Amino acid sequence: MAITRAGRICSFCGTPGGPGTDLPLIGGLGAQVCGVCIDDFHATIHDEEALAAARGSFPWDTMTDAEVLATLPQILASAEQNVGFAQEWVDLLRERNVSWAEIGRTLGVSRQAVWERFARKSGDKGASA
Incomplete structure (x- = not known):
């Protein structure tokens, strides 16, 4: 499985970039x-x-309500991107035959919990320990 930058956004400004764009x-x-x-x-x-x-302040301290509202979709897009990354990393581990139990231990949850969160999305229905 290849994890790529295609279709990704900058986690800081939200601008789409990666292959096929002018923004590396x-x-x-x-x-x-x-x-x-x-x-x-x-x-x-x-x-x-x-x-x-x-160092003296956070960006949102000087932002207007309209600016904070305009930033909210970017924050959610970045969060969704990170959920996608987590899925890709779990898929990568499963391709390397790392067990659901080991992934669950790493995440501090049960094998079943990690399987329920990630297997149905990846198509990996293997219940191997």
Whole structure:
């Protein structure tokens, strides 16, 4: 199974990127970041005044209600992307013949609980321990 960046969004700005777009994405373990966000973070980290301002408050502290509302769909899209990543990682583990029991132990749940959460979506109906 190949885990790709196709159809992904930047976990920070929500912009679609990856193959077939002009916006490369890098990252892993669920988070993807675009070059624009990397450049913005780099500029902030290397500007003492901007860094001090960033450390002083959270972005939502200065956002209007309309801006917070506009950001909500991006947050949900990023969360849905992470759920998809979790599914892909479980599928990868199952392809490597890692048992449902081991995946469940890693997640702190029972074999049955992890199977119910992930097997039906992946098509893996194997109940192997």
